[in-house]
Amino acid sequence: MKLAVWAYQAPAHVGVTKAASSFSGIHTVLRAPKGDGYGAIMFAMFERLGVVPPMTVSAMSQETLAGAAADIGRAIVDVDRRLAPEMIVVTRSATAAVLQEPLDGEIAMIPAGTVKAEIFQPDTHPVRDTEISAFAKTVCQIVDHFAVDGRTRTLEPSVNIIGPSLLGFHDWANVESLRRLFDDLNVKVNAVIPLGASPADLRAAGAAWLNVTTALELARPTLERLHQRFGTPYLETVPYGELGTTRFLGELSQILEIPKERVRYSARNAKLGWYARTVDAHALSGKRVGIFGMPSAAAGIARALADELDMRIEFAGTFVTEEGDWLRSRVSDLCSEVLVTDDFQDVARAIDRTRPDIMFGTQMERHSASRFGVPCAVISPPAHILNFPLGYAPFLGYDGANYLGDVVNQTQVLGLEHHLIETFGPRGQGRFAEAAPEGKEEAVPTSSELNWDPSAERLVGRIPFFVRKKARVNIEKYARERSIAVIDEATVIAAREHVGG
Amino acid sequence: MFDSGADVIERDDFCSLAPIGWLHHKMQDSFFLVVGTGSCQGFLQTALGVMIFAQPRFGTAVLDEDDLAGRDVLTALLPVAQAVVAEHAPKAIFLGSTCTPEILKMNVAGCAPAIERETGVRVYPARMDGFDASYTEGEDHVLLAMVERSPTGNDANLVILGCLSPIEEAEIRLECRAMGLPVPSFLPDESALNLPPIGEKTVIAPVHPYLYQTCAYAARERGARIPPMVFPYGPDGARAFYETLAAAFGKSVSYEERERGAWASCEREVEALRGRSIAFCSDALLELSMARTLRAAGAHVPFVATPKVYKKFHALESQRLAGVDVLEAPDRFAVFARLMSEHPDLVVANLNIANALEGMGFNVKWSTELTFQPIRGFSGAQALFAMFASAVRRHDALARGRASVGSEVNPIDLNFFRPERHRVPERIA
Numbered sequence: 001m002k003l004a005v006w007a008y009q010a011p012a013h014v015g016v017t018k019a020a021s022s023f024s025g026i027h028t029v030l031r032a033p034k035g036d037g038y039g040a041i042m043f044a045m046f047e048r049l050g051v052v053p054p055m056t057v058s059a060m061s062q063e064t065l066a067g068a069a070a071d072i073g074r075a076i077v078d079v080d081r082r083l084a085p086e087m088i089v090v091t092r093s094a095t096a097a098v099l100q101e102p103l104d105g106e107i108a109m110i111p112a113g114t115v116k117a118e119i120f121q122p123d124t125h126p127v128r129d130t131e132i133s134a135f136a137k138t139v140c141q142i143v144d145h146f147a148v149d150g151r152t153r154t155l156e157p158s159v160n161i162i163g164p165s166l167l168g169f170h171d172w173a174n175v176e177s178l179r180r181l182f183d184d185l186n187v188k189v190n191a192v193i194p195l196g197a198s199p200a201d202l203r204a205a206g207a208a209w210l211n212v213t214t215a216l217e218l219a220r221p222t223l224e225r226l227h228q229r230f231g232t233p234y235l236e237t238v239p240y241g242e243l244g245t246t247r248f249l250g251e252l253s254q255i256l257e258i259p260k261e262r263v264r265y266s267a268r269n270a271k272l273g274w275y276a277r278t279v280d281a282h283a284l285s286g287k288r289v290g291i292f293g294m295p296s297a298a299a300g301i302a303r304a305l306a307d308e309l310d311m312r313i314e315f316a317g318t319f320v321t322e323e324g325d326w327l328r329s330r331v332s333d334l335c336s337e338v339l340v341t342d343d344f345q346d347v348a349r350a351i352d353r354t355r356p357d358i359m360f361g362t363q364m365e366r367h368s369a370s371r372f373g374v375p376c377a378v379i380s381p382p383a384h385i386l387n388f389p390l391g392y393a394p395f396l397g398y399d400g401a402n403y404l405g406d407v408v409n410q411t412q413v414l415g416l417e418h419h420l421i422e423t424f425g426p427r428g429q430g431r432f433a434e435a436a437p438e439g440k441e442e443a444v445p446t447s448s449e450l451n452w453d454p455s456a457e458r459l460v461g462r463i464p465f466f467v468r469k470k471a472r473v474n475i476e477k478y479a480r481e482r483s484i485a486v487i488d489e490a491t492v493i494a495a496r497e498h499v500g501g
Numbered sequence: 502m503f504d505s506g507a508d509v510i511e512r513d514d515f516c517s518l519a520p521i522g523w524l525h526h527k528m529q530d531s532f533f534l535v536v537g538t539g540s541c542q543g544f545l546q547t548a549l550g551v552m553i554f555a556q557p558r559f560g561t562a563v564l565d566e567d568d569l570a571g572r573d574v575l576t577a578l579l580p581v582a583q584a585v586v587a588e589h590a591p592k593a594i595f596l597g598s599t600c601t602p603e604i605l606k607m608n609v610a611g612c613a614p615a616i617e618r619e620t621g622v623r624v625y626p627a628r629m630d631g632f633d634a635s636y637t638e639g640e641d642h643v644l645l646a647m648v649e650r651s652p653t654g655n656d657a658n659l660v661i662l663g664c665l666s667p668i669e670e671a672e673i674r675l676e677c678r679a680m681g682l683p684v685p686s687f688l689p690d691e692s693a694l695n696l697p698p699i700g701e702k703t704v705i706a707p708v709h710p711y712l713y714q715t716c717a718y719a720a721r722e723r724g725a726r727i728p729p730m731v732f733p734y735g736p737d738g739a740r741a742f743y744e745t746l747a748a749a750f751g752k753s754v755s756y757e758e759r760e761r762g763a764w765a766s767c768e769r770e771v772e773a774l775r776g777r778s779i780a781f782c783s784d785a786l787l788e789l790s791m792a793r794t795l796r797a798a799g800a801h802v803p804f805v806a807t808p809k810v811y812k813k814f815h816a817l818e819s820q821r822l823a824g825v826d827v828l829e830a831p832d833r834f835a836v837f838a839r840l841m842s843e844h845p846d847l848v849v850a851n852l853n854i855a856n857a858l859e860g861m862g863f864n865v866k867w868s869t870e871l872t873f874q875p876i877r878g879f880s881g882a883q884a885l886f887a888m889f890a891s892a893v894r895r896h897d898a899l900a901r902g903r904a905s906v907g908s909e910v911n912p913i914d915l916n917f918f919r920p921e922r923h924r925v926p927e928r929i930a
Contacts, residue, residue, distance in 0.1 A: 001568050001577035003534075003584060004542045005560040011539040024915040033600040035516025035631040036540045038547055040853040050860025050912020052833075053853060059514070062632050065604060082834050094538045095601045098569060127566060164918075172918065179923065189920050196918030 006364060008319035008342055008382055012126050013093040014039050015134030020089035020122070020142065021054040022165040022194035023202075027085040027117075028055040029075050031103060032093035046388050047166050052083075060096060070101040073110045080115040086199045088117045089142070094126040120145060132217055132320055135165070139194050140221035146202035147229065154207045157256040158188040160232075162222050163214035164195040169297070169381045170395050171195060174214050177394035178239070181249070184266035185258050193222065206230035210255050212248075213238060214396060215296045217323050240300025241308050242272040242401040270398040272405045276309050285310040287412065290356040292316070292339065292347050292365050293380025295323040297395070299330035301360055301379055304404060306334045314354040315339050317347065319362075344368065355470055358412050363387070377411040450476055453488040460492060474499045514784045514808060515548075515851070515869070516541075517631040517639035518597065520664075522549040523873065524643055524689065525558045527664050531693040532591035533559035534582060535629065536574075536609050537599035558589060564601055574602075575612045579619060586620045593693035594622055595643060597629035623694060625650060635786050635808045637711040637872055640664055645715040647688060647696060653723060654698025659685040659746070660725075662715060663708035666875040673878065680747050680754050699723045704749045706742070708733055708877055711786040713814045731817045733877045734787070735794025735885060736763035741817070742878075763879045767798070770886035773893050775799035778845040782806040782836045782854075783868030789818040791849070791871065791885075792825060798886060803843045806831045837861070847893055860912035864896040 009015075013030060017039045020028045030037055037057035044053050058075035061068075076088055090103065107119055122141050124134040139162070161178055164171035175192050182189055190208035191201040211226055211234040213219035223234040233255055239248035246267065253263045275281050289311050291302045295318045305311040316331045317339025318324065324340030331338060339350055348368035351359055359369040359376040363384045369376035378387055379395065394400040452460075456475075463471045478495035479487050518541060521533045535541050542561035549559075562581045568574070582594060596616070598609035610626035617624040625646040629639055644662060659682055661673055670687055677685050685706075686697030699705070701724035707716055710732050719725040728749045731741035740760040747754040764771065778801040781788040788807035796802050804826040810819065819827070828836070833854065840848060840863060848863045855865045866889060876885035903910070916922065 001536075001562045001564060001581055003560045003581045004539070004563050005557040006546055007539065007542060010543045010547075013540070014543065022915075024919065032540075033516075033631050034514045035518065035544055035600070035636075038516065038544045041515075042547060044853045044856045048856060048913055049915075050856055051914040052857045054915065060600070060632060065632065078832075078834075093540050095540065095599075095604065098601055099604050127569070175918070179920075192918065192920065196915050196920075198919075 006344055008344070008362065008364070009131040010039075011094060012124055012129035012131065012134035013091055015129065015131035015136075016089070016091045016122055016124055016138045017055050018131070018165055018167050019135045019138035019194055020091075022196070023087075023142065023198065024196050025086040025198045026054070026089060026142070027079055027083055027087075028089045028091065029058055029072065029079060030055060030091055030093065031058045031070060031072055031096045031101070032060065033095055034059040036093040036095060043166055046383075046385055048388070049166075054085075060099070064099070064101075070103060070106055072101075072103050072106050076107070076110065076117075076119060077114055080117045085117050087142075088115070088119050089138075090119060090121050091124070092126060097126040130320075133322070136218050136221050139165075139218070140225050143193060143202055143205055143222050144225050144229070146199050147205040147226070148203045149206070149229070151204055151206045151230075153209055154188060154190060156186065156188055157210075157258070158190040158208045159252075160190050160205060160208040160211045160226070161192045161214065162211055162219040163216075164192055165218075166195065167381075167383075168195070168214075169294070169379075169383055169387060170389070170393055171214065173389075173392050173394035174396040174400065176392065177397035177399040178212070178214075180399065181239075181245075181266050181397050185249070185253070185256075185262055187252075187256060187258070206232065208232060210234065210252065212252070213296075215294060216326075217295050217320055238296045238300050239396050240297070240400065241304025241404065242267075242270045242398060243308055244300055244304060245270070245396075245398050245401060267398055270401060272304070272308055272398075272401040275405045281309065284408065284412070286312050287357040288312045288314045288354065290314050290316075290351055290354055290359045290361070290365075291379075292350075292359075292361040293318065295320050295327045297380045299327055301395075301404065302331045302334055304401065305360075305408070308401075309405075309408065311358075314356050315350050317341065317350070355467075358408070375411045377407045379407075449485070450479055451486045453486055455489045456487045456492050459489055514631075515636035516544050517634040517636050517642070518544055518599070518629055519548055519636045520639035520643065521545065521559050521597075523664055524595075524640060527689050527691070528593070528693040529691060530592035531558065531595060532585055532589050532593075533595045533597060534585055535559065535561045535597040535599060536578065536602055536607075537561055537564065537597075538601050539563050541599050558591070560585065568607075569601075569605065571605075574607050574609060575615055578609070578612050579616060582616045582620055582624075586622050591622060591693075594620075594624045595646065595693070596624050596626045598626065600630045600632060603628075603630045603632065623650075625693075635711065635784055637709070637786050638714070640709070641712045641714045644688060644712060645718055647693075648699060648715050648719050648723075651688075651696035652698045654700040655702060656698070656700075657683060657702040657750070658698060658704070659683045659750075660697045660699065660703055660705045661685045661687050661708060662705050663712055664689055665708060665877065669708075669875050669877045669881060672880045676743050677746070680743070680750075680752060682746060682750050682752070699725050701725070704728065704746070706730065706746055706749075708742075709787070710790055710811075710815060710818065713811045716814065729813075729817050731793075731821065732790045734790040735797060736760045736767065736879060736882050737797040737821075738790060738794055739763065739877070739879045739882065759879060763882050764798075767883050767886050770883060770890040771798045773890035774886060777801065777847060777893060778803055778843070779847045779849065779889065780804055780806075780840060780843060780845040781849045781868075782831075782833075782840070783849050783851050783871075784808045785868055785871050787871050788849075789815055789822060789827070793818055793821045794882075794885070795889065796822070796825070800889075803845055804828060804839060806836050847889060847896075849889075856912075860914070864892065866892040 017028045020026050040053040040055050056079050058072050122138040124137050164175050191197045211223050211232050226232045235251050237248045239245040249263050291298050298316050298318050302313050302316045306313050313335035315337040316335050318327050319342045328338045344364045351369050359374050360379045362380050362382050366376040366378050475495040525533055602609045613624040613626040627643045627646040703725040705719050705725050705727045716727045720727050728745050731738050733739045733742035740756040743756050780803050788805050792802045792805045802825050806828040808830050849866045849868050850858050855867050858865045875881050
């Protein structure tokens with residue numbers, strides 16, 4: 001038993017439901033106490049679905065505990081008759097699994113011909129699997145179930161895009177961005193899996209020339225399975241950033257034999273690289289960032305920020321602990337610290353310790369960072385309804401790279417403004433004066449052996465609030481090393497000369 | 502078995518852990534320690550996430566495989582409770598048992614005395630499983646745990662039962678003074694330690710229709726008097742509520758004038774609802790009371806779908822709703838069919854089908870909001886009607902805007918994501 005107030009991942013049955021219900025023509029029946037079905041509310045709210053969410057709870061009741069049959073058969077028959085899906089995916093929550101109801105037996109008892117839909121139970125574990133592992137397995141098993149052998153490849157070059165789903169992070173826009181790229185290259189999209197793919201699309205999954213993904217950790221089993229069965233090659237590169245997208249298209253065009261000029265043409269609207277050259281972006285050099293999120297996003301965005309904007313990565317990390325080694329292999333040249341943890345407090349501590357100029361994280365990091373006055377952009381789930389924008393806000397492809405530039409721009413403290421504040425201190429009545437009124441600033445523990453002269457206090461008070469704490473720490477460290485008992489203006493100046501800041 | 506269209510699939514019902522959202526705000530010195538699965542934790546995070554960011558005075562002791570395999574509950578739970586006390590220093594812990602402990606017959610409640618002894622903090626064991634309880638009844642289970650712990654008393658006193666905002670409490674306090682009734686105690690109060698005495702001379706006035714278990718316990722075990730209630734929703738409900746309180750203390754007071762005045766102050770909102778038809782298919786257990794006052798306001802209520810009706814506890818509300826079809830725990834598709842044939846002006850529905858109903862062309866009022874608003878008493882009546890009136894006005898305004906251009910909205914469904922949506926159809930190309 002462990003106390004949890006907040007978790008990066010939902011339980012396994014949510015992963016199964018998210019995967020299965022994202023296909024079109026597939027409905028999930030969840031055996032669980034009714035409260036476990038809160039995923040339906042997320043579909044309805046976050047994705048703003050104007051239809052009944054494609055999942056149904058077969059609710060356990062007091063009678064169930066008293067030994068009544070689960071009657072899952074009736075729920076299945078009902079869903080089949082009323083919604084006529086092609087497949088009904090049956091799964092159960094951890095609570096339902098504890099009761100060990102004989103669901104298989106009940107399903108077997110449904111008279112033949114009563115249900116038109118196929119009934120499918122994904123092989124996932126309600127306790128040991130996580131949201132992400134259960135999602136990845138479910139997608140793979142459903143694709144594997146439908147995919148038909150012996151299909152030839154499509155006439156024209158085509159790809160499956162594997163990974164996007166309902167409740168995915170900016171997935172609609174990511175798919176749209178990739179589609180625009182593929183249109184330029186004359187590459188057809190064979191299927192987007194699972195988001196919107198129908199069983200008919202899945203039967204033809206082997207017809208694609210190449211499989212690509214929007215999140216490797218969600219797609220790996222499917223990519224490998226399709227490679228095994230159909231010899232379909234796949235790209236592990238997820239197109240984050242302008243360079244990442246160019247790398248992605250380079251790999252893709254080699255496999256699909258697309259002429260180089262055509263690939264170059266597809267980059268005609270890419271602006272991130274040029275933005276980095278413009279004076280506006282010069283101030284980004286050496287800005288320190290922390291990154292935490294899904295592995296593909298963390299790796300892709302870390303590379304883009306470091307390689308394309310010359311930012312310094314203080315740490316990169318992920319909560320998908322089983323992907324920690326993969327992330328290390330992708331970013332260890334960029335940062336000394338790769339943080340692999342599913343405890344949000346660990347990440348909060350890393351933000352506190354490193355005090356990056358910008359944090360890139362999940363909704364939780366946005367919250368943690370705000371406690372330390374660190375601006376944060378959200379680049380990964382767990383998300384908030386704010387991360388389901390109506391407009392086109394992709395993170396992938398060239399459009400995604402442009403958008404990433406906007407995100408950086410809108411999150412950081414702007415260049416010239418920053419200089420002026422650093423030079424003159426936040427004395428004006430501008431936004432910084434409002435943002436950090438004196439009383440609201442975090443208390444800085446003052447060491448007992450050190451005394452601050454009022455003149456030194458005044459000077460430090462003019463340092464911008466977001467670096468003030470760090471400056472104080474540096475000055476005190478400097479004073480302590482030199483056995484200075486009273487910190488005065490001279491100490492501050494000397495410390496600045498020696499340790500910077 | 503397989504050819505019946507009976508009520509088998511989900512009842513569109515929220516988890517009964519949800520009231521933790523308002524109860525932990527009400528009782529500022531409490532901590533809600535839920536013993537359950539990652540799913541309970543996930544629900545709390547998703548449903549109450551915003552509040553977690555503000556102040557995590559609730560958490561889930563997540564059962565791991567050892568716990569499921571039969572490890573002693575107290576051994577596992579005590580260190581968690583101790584950590585909660587060390588970190589949050591609550592004055593009281595609500596120890597919530599959920600579905601999984603119930604299945605496993607884990608005696609979570611039985612751990613309460615030992616935890617209380619070890620930590621020195623009061624522990625209320627509350628059954629918060631959602632097998633049969635509606636989501637609002639989570640509050641019932643928490644209050645039941647408090648009443649079980651409340652002292653007995655021999656003096657006549659008045660207990661207002663149910664979580665209220667300070668403004669709603671203030672109205673009741675003022676009215677009681679005006680009527681010369683005892684100063685009321687509120688349960689829950691601002692401190693989780695505040696428990697009113699409950700004995701044979703106690704009158705308990707529940708303000709919500711979802712507090713049946715607590716009332717039944719207080720009547721059965723303490724001999725407390727719970728007069729049949731019309732709940733204080735809308736001017737008509739408020740009048741009946743106060744007159745009932747007075748009668749319980751042997752006073753005859755008429756609130757007729759007061760009710761008339763309240764209706765007059767609500768006129769702007771009520772005017773928007775008069776003659777409109779409003780159907781309910783939600784699960785807050787407030788449906789009967791809301792429908793009753795909306796009908797009194799001149800709206801037409803074609804039917805009310807609600808998870809359950811307590812025959813005796815809801816008797817007066819049901820009487821006042823005579824003639825309205827009340828469907829208990831109906832099948833969701835049967836309700837859809839009914840809506841299709843009636844086509845009401847407004848549908849009050851749960852979160853998980855609200856957008857779907859909008860997609861079908863209905864004008865929907867999100868029902869969960871009903872439980873979060875200070876809408877009780879005379880002073881809350883305007884806010885109550887405003888929730889419905891604003892939904893009606895909003896719908897009319899949007900329809901006017903659309904009609905001026907003559908276009909239709911595109912509800913999002915799974916086809917929205919399919920590739921062919923991006924091709925120009927041949928008939929257009």
